[in-house]
Amino acid sequence: MNANPVQKAASGMNDAILQVDHLSMKFGGLVAIGDLSFAAKRGEITALIGPNGAGKTTVFNCITGFYKPSEGMITLNRNDGSTFLLERLPNHEIPARAKVARTFQNIRLFSGMTLLENLLVAQHNKLMKASGYTVLGLFGFSGYRKASAESVELAKHWLEKADLVDRADDPAGDLPYGAQRRLEIARAMCTGPELLCLDEPAAGLNPKESAALNELLIDIKNTSGASILLIEHDMSVVMQISDHVVVLEYGRKISDGSPQSVRTDPRVIAAYLGVDDEEVEAVLTEVGDEDVIEQLDTGPDAAHGPGTSSSYLAGPVTDTVGHSSGERVTVAKGASKAGQVDARSLAAANKAASQAAVPPAKAKPAPKATSKAATGTAAKSTASAKPAAKTGEISNRLAAPRGGKADNLTRIKGIGTVNEKKLNDHGIFHFDQIGAWKKADVEAAEAYLAFDGRIAREEWVKQARLLGQGRDTEFSRRVDAGKVATSHASAKTAKAASGKTASKTAAKPVAGKRGGGK
Amino acid sequence: MAATTLLDIKGVQTYYGNIRALNGVDVTVKQGEIVALIGANGAGKSTLMMTIFGAPRARAGTITFAGTDITQMPTHEIARMRIAQSPEGRRIFPRMTVMENLQMGASLDNLKHYDEDVEKVFTLFPRLKERITQRGGTLSGGEQQMLSIGRALMARPKLLLLDEPSLGLAPLIVKQIFDAIRELNRTQGLTVFLVEQNAFGALKLATRGYVMVNGNVTMSGTGKELLANPEVRAAYLEGGHH
Ligand SMILES: Nc1ncnc2c1ncn2[C@@H]1O[C@H](COP(=O)(O)OP(=O)(O)OP(=O)(O)O)[C@@H](O)[C@H]1O
Ligand SMILES: [Mg+2]
Numbered sequence: 101m102n103a104n105p106v107q108k109a110a111s112g113m114n115d116a117i118l119q120v121d122h123l124s125m126k127f128g129g130l131v132a133i134g135d136l137s138f139a140a141k142r143g144e145i146t147a148l149i150g151p152n153g154a155g156k157t158t159v160f161n162c163i164t165g166f167y168k169p170s171e172g173m174i175t176l177n178r179n180d181g182s183t184f185l186l187e188r189l190p191n192h193e194i195p196a197r198a199k200v201a202r203t204f205q206n207i208r209l210f211s212g213m214t215l216l217e218n219l220l221v222a223q224h225n226k227l228m229k230a231s232g233y234t235v236l237g238l239f240g241f242s243g244y245r246k247a248s249a250e251s252v253e254l255a256k257h258w259l260e261k262a263d264l265v266d267r268a269d270d271p272a273g274d275l276p277y278g279a280q281r282r283l284e285i286a287r288a289m290c291t292g293p294e295l296l297c298l299d300e301p302a303a304g305l306n307p308k309e310s311a312a313l314n315e316l317l318i319d320i321k322n323t324s325g326a327s328i329l330l331i332e333h334d335m336s337v338v339m340q341i342s343d344h345v346v347v348l349e350y351g352r353k354i355s356d357g358s359p360q361s362v363r364t365d366p367r368v369i370a371a372y373l374g375v376d377d378e379e380v381e382a383v384l385t386e387v388g389d390e391d392v393i394e395q396l397d398t399g400p401d402a403a404h405g406p407g408t409s410s411s412y413l414a415g416p417v418t419d420t421v422g423h424s425s426g427e428r429v430t431v432a433k434g435a436s437k438a439g440q441v442d443a444r445s446l447a448a449a450n451k452a453a454s455q456a457a458v459p460p461a462k463a464k465p466a467p468k469a470t471s472k473a474a475t476g477t478a479a480k481s482t483a484s485a486k487p488a489a490k491t492g493e494i495s496n497r498l499a500a501p502r503g504g505k506a507d508n509l510t511r512i513k514g515i516g517t518v519n520e521k522k523l524n525d526h527g528i529f530h531f532d533q534i535g536a537w538k539k540a541d542v543e544a545a546e547a548y549l550a551f552d553g554r555i556a557r558e559e560w561v562k563q564a565r566l567l568g569q570g571r572d573t574e575f576s577r578r579v580d581a582g583k584v585a586t587s588h589a590s591a592k593t594a595k596a597a598s599g600k601t602a603s604k605t606a607a608k609p610v611a612g613k614r615g616g617g618k
Numbered sequence: 619m620a621a622t623t624l625l626d627i628k629g630v631q632t633y634y635g636n637i638r639a640l641n642g643v644d645v646t647v648k649q650g651e652i653v654a655l656i657g658a659n660g661a662g663k664s665t666l667m668m669t670i671f672g673a674p675r676a677r678a679g680t681i682t683f684a685g686t687d688i689t690q691m692p693t694h695e696i697a698r699m700r701i702a703q704s705p706e707g708r709r710i711f712p713r714m715t716v717m718e719n720l721q722m723g724a725s726l727d728n729l730k731h732y733d734e735d736v737e738k739v740f741t742l743f744p745r746l747k748e749r750i751t752q753r754g755g756t757l758s759g760g761e762q763q764m765l766s767i768g769r770a771l772m773a774r775p776k777l778l779l780l781d782e783p784s785l786g787l788a789p790l791i792v793k794q795i796f797d798a799i800r801e802l803n804r805t806q807g808l809t810v811f812l813v814e815q816n817a818f819g820a821l822k823l824a825t826r827g828y829v830m831v832n833g834n835v836t837m838s839g840t841g842k843e844l845l846a847n848p849e850v851r852a853a854y855l856e857g858g859h860h
Contacts, residue, residue, distance in 0.1 A: 127756070130752075150788075151745075151760075151788045151790070151791070152745060152758055152759070152760025152761055152763075152764065152786075152787060152788050152791060153745055153749075153757070153758040153760065153761050154758075156758075157758060157759065205759040205786070206759075275660075276658065276659040276660035277659035277660065278659050300759065300786060303759075303785055303786050304659070304782060304785050304786075304815055305659070305815065306658060306659065306815045306817065306854055307817075307854070307855060307856055308853070308854075308856075309659065333760075333786060333787065333788055333789065335789060371790075372788055372789065372790055373789050373790060374789055374790035374793050435748070
């Protein structure tokens with residue numbers, strides 16, 4: 101668990117089937133992958149996740165020889181102890197010699213051929229060159245009857261595993277999408293791979309089909325001796341079946357660890373996940389309950405996810421530089437969301453360190469350790485809940501709400517019940533407090549909430565000033581009318597509301613439900 | 619919600635060769651609604667989307683848009699009625715740049731909004747702005763999906779058809795798209811008809827929904843009714859973790 105596979109491999113013991121070292125891939129001036137290192141352990145499912153365009157498919161293209169990397173080394177350590185440097189191997193030798201197989205983001209099956217034929221073709225390496233597909237399609241594949249009994253057995257074996265044996269003689273194109281995905285995997289397995297690279301196998305699958313896919317992948321891992329490298333945006337797949345998750349953003353690694361550690365990593369949340377995806381399950385288990393159903397069809401879910409639609413309609417575009425196909429480098433400073441979290445965490449950690457509350461940060465601390473330290477400080481200050489205005493914290497914290505009554509902060513667009521609770525935990529209870537925030541306060545608050553740029557984008561401070569003056573915003577009116585699922589309308593704070601709604605909304609214990617459920 | 623009917627699909631049958639893919643489908647979408655169509659893969663959802671655009675053409679039944687019968691209308695004329703779609707499989711122009719693809723989506727009579735609309739698309743998908751001059755075909759899968767949706771929005775459509783908008787997109791972006799659809803619907807009255815595998819997200823977003831099984835509509839109701847329906851939940855919302 102704690103040992104770094106790369107180092108282990110260097111010392112002679114190879115429990116890594118795949119090692120990627122300092123891999124870079126540039127397209128013109130665009131750095132699609134930048135100095136990426138990670139390892140996939142033998143017998144494990146390693147997931148490669150990250151935002152769209154982060155470079156995941158490009159990593160696969162380098163591993164399978166579709167692209168020649170600009171820099172770096174990709175080592176495949178086969179189960180028999182032999183080692184291949186994939187970036188030096190001609191790409192048509194990669195499947196046969198290094199035993200690497202892949203599936204593609206877009207399904208690539210011979211849709212006119214039967215399932216069985218598809219799997220038999222896969223076993224004929226000489227026909228497997230990517231460019232050969234179309235030629236093959238032209239003259240058709242009829243020689244499968246001559247295929248060896250052995251190949252047919254193998255094909256049947258994988259059809260069974262993929263739960264497709266009933267349809268062996270149907271054209272692949274007639275299969276439902278989810279079944280085609282499984283067929284692709286079966287086809288890849290027929291080449292006898294030791295490393296199976298899957299590019300978004302769950303895309304377009306419904307929850308049932310995803311569950312069937314999960315089973316197939318677990319089965320492959322447990323029984324076939326193949327290790328799996330998995331690109332996937334469906335977190336119900338990634339978090340359930342991966343042993344290890346590597347997260348990319350802008351071609352760089354921003355997190356690497358167990359599914360659990362990755363899903364709670366603030367950088368991954370900021371760059372990729374947005375909110376806790378438990379929301380779906382929580383709501384589903386409760387569906388059937390009238391109150392919850394009520395919540396479902398109400399207004400925009402403004403409290404969830406850093407990028408809200410308000411930014412679509414009004415907000416600024418991020419600070420990035422356009423890419424012109426040839427030369428310019430694309431990623432401007434500050435584009436990386438994970439980087440922004442890091443910067444804040446680092447600042448927070450350094451400040452904390454200077455107060456001797458936390459061991460001092462190293463000269464160049466590992467991002468992970470840093471962000472942990474930052475989280476630690478945040479948690480600590482929550483526990484003490486003192487009104488003290490430490491550096492790195494919001495300056496105008498209160499020990500308790502004035503008059504024992506907090507304002508309903510969810511009337512601010514962008515603050516839902518979860519964020520309201522966090523703000524309360526940090527001593528923020530009133531509109532006028534938020535209305536008085538300076539830049540440093542906003543930054544401190546964003547560090548707690550782990551969402552960058554959101555407070556400015558959603559104009560919390562401006563909204564808070566208006567609400568503090570007893571005025572309404574369009575959004576607060578909807579909250580007061582009980583139309584926002586993630587907010588609560590409380591009679592206490594309805595002083596600024598238009599009156600008519602207070603009694604109606606008080607009857608709806610939305611916040612209590614949500615809060616209680618957590 | 620007592621709005622007029624914008625899209626009226628009545629008794630539509632569509633065939634692929636001799637195989638009937640739609641067995642007489644009735645669906646209505648009213649002005650200002652978000653309507654979701656859910657169902658298993660292969661149920662005929664995408665076929666219905668494509669039939670609205672006349673490819674393939676309905677062999678029986680009628681499709682009426684804003685009072686005009688479009689069942690036999692050529693596809694390009696249907697598009698001119700300000701129906702825009704982001705089809706399944708991200709059919710962007712692979713050799714054109716991101717910008718050119720977006721230009722292709724803009725409706726000709728609406729060029730005065732062009733700059734504003736492009737900016738809106740870039741605000742929704744900052745990633746596309748970073749890739750302005752890149753050819754569509756070299757974009758990542760998710761970037762292509764963003765481009766496809768962005769291009770459909772450029773048309774300032776009266777009716778927006780989305781075939782699996784969430785496909786291949788990062789979780790954060792999926793939320794942003796659903797939020798954006800809701801917001802466009804709320805602020806600009808945009809009418810949306812969408813197909814989704816992500817039934818939870820779609821029904822949560824939708825005013826109303828339809829369930830399709832084997833080329834037939836078998837159920838309809840408000841988004842919340844369908845979400846609460848035990849059959850719908852068992853078939854489309856739960857993974858069955860056994
Ligand atoms: N041939 C190419 N020329 C120029 N840019 C390219 C090329 N191929 C990929 N890119 C760019 O490199 C980046 C990484 O692409 P890649 O396909 O690896 O992303 P990804 O992580 O798989 O994303 P997704 O989740 O959307 O599939 C993208 O921004 C893409 O536009
Ligand atoms: Mg990809």
